[in-house]
Amino acid sequence: MNGFEVTHLPHPGGFVANPVIGKGSGRPVVCLHGLFGHEWGGLLDDLATTRQVVAPAHAGSVDLADLERLDGIPDLLLYYDDLFRTLGLDRFDLVGHSFGGMVAAEYAATWPERIGKLVLIDPLGLWNEAHPVADHLLSTPPVQNAMRFHDLANSRVAAYLKPPTDPGDIQAGLLRRFLVLASTAHFIHPIPERGLRRRLRRIAAETLIVWGADDRLTPRPYADEFAAAIAGARLEVIADAGHTPQLEQGTATSKVVRNFLG
């Protein structure tokens, strides 16, 4: 990501400041990251050419102590709503990836009038016994990587996963991983389903669902379930991609998302 500014935004609920990354100007689009943190490839840069991009960090991923006052999805939604109001966002477009996709869908179902367009990229939030969502949490990094990507030999994936050499960077990376995995698991372990299915009907936003054709973390059947449950939703399946298509097939993913958001 180039040319992004990080604003440490105070939170009115007394939580630690959220390091919101932002770029561009125009109509706002909020982007909520997934289980492994900000993994956007070039998507945010592409969106920022015509839009104001706002990408907060997941609640508790800066300081786990914040989670002591966040019990469950309703508290999490209020956390984000406070943040969006602080940013002066009234009605906006919302993009969510993976765990962030689940939060985005929950938000759009809770305040349908606030969201113009909704993009869900390989979201969590539903549970299908025949196609269980993989257990990323109790897995080693190599096993997680196999869940996250269609092709580990893909040059963009390989570059992204290449471990740093500087000891300080290694330590920082481990701490980031620790914080984001722990703070997302807080809301979804052991099964990432908290009743979203019965709330999806409330979503009023025009919705695009983007799915990596070979998602091993949230398998493909979930794409059809989301598409069927959200009125008028469109589905775009990205070939040769797994759970993180914006990283693995950046050009194709940016194209469908930008075409949709305008």
Next chain:
Amino acid sequence: MKTIAFHFQGYRDLPDDFNKRYPSIWVTPPNDELCDPEKVGQYFRWNIDELTLADELGFDGVGINEHHQNGYGFSVSPNLIASILANRKSDAAIVVLGNTIPMYQPPIRVAEEYALLDCLSGGRLVAGLPVGSPMDNVGCYGNPPTLVRPRYYEAHDLIKQAWTRPGPFTFNGRFTKLRYVNPWPKPIQKPHPPIWLAGGGSVETWKFAVDNNYTYSYLSFLGHPAAKVLMDGYWREVEKAGLDDNPYRAGFAQIVVVADTDAEAERIYLPHLRNFYAKALHIDPGIGGVPGVQTLASYKHGLETGASSYRPGARPTKPEEMTWKELTRDSMRVIGGSPDTVVADIEAAVRNLRIGHLMVLMQVQSMDNELTRYNTRLFAEKVLPRISGIWDKEGYVDHWWPQGAAKTSRHLAATKTGAGAVR
């Protein structure tokens, strides 16, 4: 020093190729493939027999713990077995280490069951309240990692209040809301049974032990030289809090195998020890290292020291090929050999770590009942009399011992009455 005969209560007949066929001994080893209920009945009858023998032979206490879905120990609810021990006429302490309280909802159940055990045993209960492992908490019982400690602290608070406040009272917690807390019965011991903590080296648990003046036990299979860095961390917390250096503030679990000679011990026990270190510590690191159970501070501490029971370091690289020397001398993971060797090594370990409560593990994974009885008896007859006086001359008093259990060494009485004779 107090010596407690501690039992894992594991599965004794895991297949030879277990490690190749299964990724983990904990959480996911498939029950229908590996766990034969008929055999389990036999094992638990042996477990009870072996603990009963230890009681008869004059160990200061008998000890058990709680694990789930785990081939090296699946005591499930330790209170079930503790109730059988509590029903015996004895003055041995019953050390239940513990109930892992973040996993109980509502945790008032633990206050009730421990109180009942205390009543049944005549005030001999040690009420262990460990946080529990990530495998049990997050893997088997579905606790989000970040809620393990918050649930622990709240459950501890509820249990302690239930034992010390007149009921009924209300408890309005984050996780547990009870309008009428009024357990029948309350424990015999006042203000409550001694609470022991146990852990794998979390900084927070040391702090919690010190803040509450509880005793802390370190459970690892690393041996005392490797445990030193962690126990020193605990003792630093004790010192920082201005508390005394009474060794009864600390416990340690240790595998001990005794035979007539060192060579005989190697011959008899080495296959069982290799088997244990190969299989029992075969834990999927993805499960053992789940982020968030530890606080960030403990995680950082672990990165810096590289020490934790559930990390790869706990498991030797080629356990099935480990030599007796590697096990008993180089790493001292195991204390084993003739009574003379064992006495000397125990004294060194206990003094190195400042341990008042030594938990000896004498049944190692695949050892059968006959061999376990042999080991237990030899320990009681040839080792116990020579280690129970450790710390006596320094004059330390064990403030963490149950009020209804014998205050002084039990093995002398056991010897006098002949209770230790062959059954």
